[in-house]
Amino acid sequence: xxxxxxxxxxxxxxxxxxxxxxxxxxxxxxxxxxxxxxxxxxxxxxxxxxxxxxxxxxxxxxxxxxxxxxxxxxxxxxxxxxxxxxxxxxxxxxxxxxxxxxxxxxxxxxxxxxxxxxxxxxxxxxxxxxxxxxxxxxxxxxxxxxxxxxxxxxxxxxxxxxxxxxxxxxxxxxxxxxxxxxxxxxxxxxxxxxxxxxxxxxxxxxxxx
Amino acid sequence: xxxxxxxxxxxxxxxxxxxxxxxxxxxxxxxxxxxxxxxxxxxxxxxxxxxxxxxxxxxxxxxxx
Numbered sequence: 001x002x003x004x005x006x007x008x009x010x011x012x013x014x015x016x017x018x019x020x021x022x023x024x025x026x027x028x029x030x031x032x033x034x035x036x037x038x039x040x041x042x043x044x045x046x047x048x049x050x051x052x053x054x055x056x057x058x059x060x061x062x063x064x065x066x067x068x069x070x071x072x073x074x075x076x077x078x079x080x081x082x083x084x085x086x087x088x089x090x091x092x093x094x095x096x097x098x099x100x101x102x103x104x105x106x107x108x109x110x111x112x113x114x115x116x117x118x119x120x121x122x123x124x125x126x127x128x129x130x131x132x133x134x135x136x137x138x139x140x141x142x143x144x145x146x147x148x149x150x151x152x153x154x155x156x157x158x159x160x161x162x163x164x165x166x167x168x169x170x171x172x173x174x175x176x177x178x179x180x181x182x183x184x185x186x187x188x189x190x191x192x193x194x195x196x197x198x199x200x201x202x203x204x205x206x207x208x209x
Numbered sequence: 210x211x212x213x214x215x216x217x218x219x220x221x222x223x224x225x226x227x228x229x230x231x232x233x234x235x236x237x238x239x240x241x242x243x244x245x246x247x248x249x250x251x252x253x254x255x256x257x258x259x260x261x262x263x264x265x266x267x268x269x270x271x272x273x274x
Contacts (some may be wrong), residue, residue, distance in 0.1 A: 032274060034273075034274055035274040036274070042273070069240050078270055119273055120274055121272035122272060122273060123272050124238075124239045124270040124271055124272045125238045125239055125270075127270040127274075128238060128239050128241055128268075128270045129238075131241040131248070131268070131270075132241050132248060132250070132251060135241070135248040135273045136249075136250045145270075146274060147269075147271050147273075148271050148273070149273055149274075150271075150272075150273040163243055163266055163268060164243060164246050164247075167241075167243065167268075169247070169268060173269070173271070174271060175271065175273070176271025176272045176273055177271070177272040177273045178271060178272055179271075180274075183273050183274075188273070188274070196249050
């Protein structure tokens with residue numbers, strides 16, 4: 001398969017106008033676990049032009065139940081393993097990656113080239129930290145966050161909400177790992193696809209959820 | 210009356226955001242507070258006093274990802 005064949009296939013699927021909008025769009029994905037690995041792959045398959053992948057961690061055996069890695073990835077930095085996976089489905093995407101722990105001291109600078117940031121962390125305090133840091137930074141960030149996707153309750157409670165023009169959140173808002181529920185591929189995947197769809201809609205100029 | 214998470218809350222007026230979230234069982238490190246369309250910086254939780262016109266959204270994050 002050549003790059004041109006891939007581009008033509010995307011254009012045929014989406015139409016030239018949508019293809020052009022997406023290829024000229026970019027997003028950052030903060031955290032490459034069950035949410036982030038799925039969000040990044042979905043955006044890559046859709047034809048988004050550039051992704052910035054950020055995670056400090058390496059692939060662990062306990063990730064395989066819901067994250068887009070395989071056995072051969074165990075021990076690799078998630079940034080590298082996910083970049084390989086993405087390139088295997090999209091040969092034209094630009095991938096930037098950084099193996100780093102995101103903190104309130106580095107977040108605004110780290111993501112400053114990306115208007116759309118997908119918050120895909122697992123710990124509640126890190127989620128809150130990223131939202132509070134980016135959305136009080138006076139830079140033009142829009143964050144697509146996630147909260148509440150543990151367990152195997154109905155998937156129908158997972159929704160996308162718009163808090164304001166710069167803050168979207170996906171999930172059921174209550175099902176956390178604190179309640180003893182594990183994280184399982186289906187509900188984490190549903191939530192990740194809500195995030196990816198919200199990010200995609202923003203790239204295409206749709207601000208409603 | 211101030212509106213918090215979609216409901217009119219009579220007892221919020223005159224309290225600081227910090228006091229309101231503490232009284233209602235929120236943990237400061239797990240939340241983001243939006244007032245009238247903008248995220249309130251954490252440094253202002255103890256000084257920002259809730260008034261009748263405020264529309265407030267307290268987003269409480271739970272773990273998992």
